[in-house]
Amino acid sequence: MSPLRSEVLPAIRLSRRAKLARVVAASALVSAALVSGPAADSLPQGMDGLVVVELRRLPPPPEPVEAGFCDHLLVEPGTAGGVEVAALGWAVTGEVSLGGFEVVSFVGGFEPGTSGSCRSNDGNVALFESDQLRWLVYGEKGASGRIGSIQPFEDRAIRIWGGDFLPQPVADLHVDASGAISLAALADEEQFCDGEATVPNIYGMPIAAAREELASAGWGPLLGILPGEPADSRAEALKAAGIYEVQSCSPTGFGFCSFRYSGQFSELSVVTVGEGAPSATPEVARYSVSCATPGVE
Structure with missing residues (x-):
């Protein structure tokens, strides 16, 4: 169990579950253990709906992803977590190791656009310890931004990229020495x-x-x-x-x-x-x- 914990009332916990269900399919979240996690206070404009929650079971997407024209955005999963995500029917878009976690980005669908571009739908970032899911980063319903993929940021963070037709980096994901997860605005320099x-x-x-x-x-x-x-x-x-x-x-x-x-x-x-x-x-x-x-x- 990660040392990052938060005490929440049952009503708040149910609210978190309801919000997440809209993103990753409500049917499989009935038995999931959700605890409210840290959300950054200073994320870039448009990504203030980014949320971190503790999660033990990942549901499948509403239907398996057909990448089609957008298959160049996929990566072949090489971690236990990535293989599990792909087996559920999600499209894996990135894998990075950080602070003892295997971090996997994945989406629930694509929309092709002009000039070879694609927009990602229902993007998420999952953090696994070995093959056990621990944390999930997602965008709340109605947030203007969307998650597309991840890349390592130097050797101290993971950069989360947006999933629009012209993706831009939207936030940095950090894991401290104790294993605590946090989101922050983009670093001032690289x-x-x-x-x-x-x-x-x-x-x-x-x-x-x-x-x-x-x-x-x-x-x-x-x-x-x-x-x-x-x-x-x-x-x-x-x-x-x-x-x-x-x-x-x-x-x-x-x-x-x-x-x-x-x-x-x-x-x-x-x-x-x-x-x-x-x-x-x-x-x-x-x-x-x-x-x-x-x-x-």
């Missing part, structure tokens, strides 16, 4: 290359503002176009506005643009989305770091 490179939290920022944050963290614009990158009018407009590091922009779909930066030990690639005018600029959707030492990321 370290790469054995701590030699630091990227500030620039998700959702207009690239004009993001590049200023990056400059403060030691990243400079990397000029010059990669071989094979075609010239386009949006990229030229951004260059005219002083954002010289733009590489290219897509004229269709989500309007992605790519940018490159250099640091002392690494290179940084940033991708934005949207067709913001140079005065507003498109917003950061994702980034990646390449370290100078081969094999270190």
Whole structure:
């Protein structure tokens, strides 16, 4: 039993069960032991409906998931918990180990969208000790955000990603030394290359503002176009506005643009989305770091 406990009145406990049933199918929760868990007080806007509950039995989805066009979002489960989740009919989207737990993200369905995108429905994150379910993270009914997948965040947390057509990270999941679970807003920065490179939290920022944050963290614009990158009018407009590091922009779909930066030990690639005018600029959707030492990321 995890040391994280909370005393709740029976009426409150039943309320928790009712809320969770709307997410993970009421039929199998009759015998589940639910105890209210910690919910972060400072989650990003739109994810304040994220909840942690203690749970011992996971029900199946209303019907087995057919990934179809969205099967590229699935992972082959390699943990006992992931295998159990998949056997119930859920679609497993991520597995990460943290603090003695095997953490599994899974969803109850997909909606295909434009440009190869997909939106996830009924997303959850389960924490297993060996093959025993201990905790579940889910979004309350009516919350504007949705859970899509998980990824390790450095070696100290798990980053929960949203499940919309253009996913963004939504919260960080922590496990302390005693095994207590907590959710928090995204860390202010992320370290790469054995701590030699630091990227500030620039998700959702207009690239004009993001590049200023990056400059403060030691990243400079990397000029010059990669071989094979075609010239386009949006990229030229951004260059005219002083954002010289733009590489290219897509004229269709989500309007992605790519940018490159250099640091002392690494290179940084940033991708934005949207067709913001140079005065507003498109917003950061994702980034990646390449370290100078081969094999270190």
